[in-house]
Amino acid sequence: MPGGLVALLDDVAVIARVAAASVDDIGVAASRAGMKTAGVVIDDAAVTPSYVTGLSPARELPIIWDITKGSFKNKLLILLPGAILLSEFLPGAIIFFLMMGGLYLAYEGAEKVLEKLGGAKHGKTLDDPIEDLAAFEEQRISGAIRTDLILSAEIMAITLNEIDLDVWWQRGLALALVAIVVTVVVYGAVAIIVKMDDVGLHLAQKRSELAQRFGRGLVAFVPYLLKALSFIGTIAMLWVGGGILLHGTHELGFHTLYDATHGIEEALKATTGSLGGFLGWMTYAALSAVLALVVGAIIAVVLHKVFKVGASEAH
Known part of the structure; x- marks a missing residue:
């Protein structure tokens, strides 16, 4: 009996060491894959603030929270199970899903460029009279979640490509870990960015002259930051979309x-x-963006002029 107990404890110890090694492998794989997705993460953070720009400050954080919840659903409920199943049973199909995402990003980015160059606007914007603000916000949230789905798919695909784990549940845990960390980082950063002007207004009312100056400077800086992020977001869509198409x-x-x-x-x-x-690297990114702009413009013209399909509602 004592010998059997010792053997049992020894087996438990071996299992525990294997489990610990598996957890360590998952952490290392997730960390390595997370570094590879840094570019797409930056793209995601740059794109999202445009969806709350110009809306009531009181609605900014609730809208970001709705987008964040949508992002978690995208990654954990849609993409994670799909990625595990595809990697296990049909790995060759992943590239086709990535290509569809690349075409969508190219279309989104090209449409925004065409509008800036004087092309017709599609969907409601803040420049138009908004009769139903709640419906307009819902359009923006839906547009943000759709774009997040594409960027999240790229993040998950890169992660899946980088992790070297043979067991499906280990791949799943690594993907889930990256998904959670990326979502928290991206939308936490977005929340900070869009509330910077409120922080500036608060500081501008302090008694300290230094705080007042910093607050006023922050308020003046935020509109330029948001415009820059909107520009970066459009470039990011083209760059990432073109890179997907090239690959x-x-x-x-x-x-x-x-x-x-x-x-x-x-x-x-x-x-x-x-x-x-x-x-x-800059040349490769620029050429990727040019490819996406050409492909996306062709798609936009075909959809809007030939099939008369409404453009994306996310602006």
């Missing part, structure tokens, strides 16, 4: 665009010295 066409056997783009990138790296890495 996807390469994976599907059409190498011309991918090889040409990377050839230009590598040529710049080789000829520009210490700035080569940065200039090469």
Whole structure:
């Protein structure tokens, strides 16, 4: 009996060590994958503030919270199970879902560029008379959640590609960990950004002259920050969308665009010295954005002019 108990305890200890190693592997994999998704995370944080810009300050945080809940649902209830099932039973199909996401981002970004260049606006904006503010807010929230779904799909796909875990539940835990951390970081940052002007107004009412100056400066700075983020968000949509399309066409056997783009990138790296890495990356990002702009503009024209389909309502 004592010998059996010792053997049982030894088995438990072995199982515990294996479990601990698995948890450690999951943490390491999630951390490595999280670093790889940094670019998409920045894109997501840059895009989201535009959905609350110009609305009542009292509605900003509730709207961000609604988008955050939608993002959690996107990642944990839709994308996570789908990613696990695809990686387990149909890994070859992942690239097609990524390509669809890339086309959507290209379309969204190109549509915004066309509107800035004087093209027709599609969907309600704050420049139009809003008869039902609640319905308009719901449109913006829905648009933000749709865009988040695409960006989240890219984050999950990158994570799935980076983690080297053979067991499905370990992959699932790593994906869930990245999803939760990314969502908290992105929408926490967005909440801080959109409430900076309120903080500035509060500081401007303090007795301290230094606090007043800083508060007034913060209030003056926020509109420029939001405009810059709106611009960055549009560029981000094109950059990420184009990158997905380049990578996807390469994976599907059409190498011309991918090889040409990377050839230009590598040529710049080789000829520009210490700035080569940065200039090469910037060139690849710019060419990806140009590709997405062309593809997205074609999609927008076909949808709006040929099929008369309403454009995205997210502005």
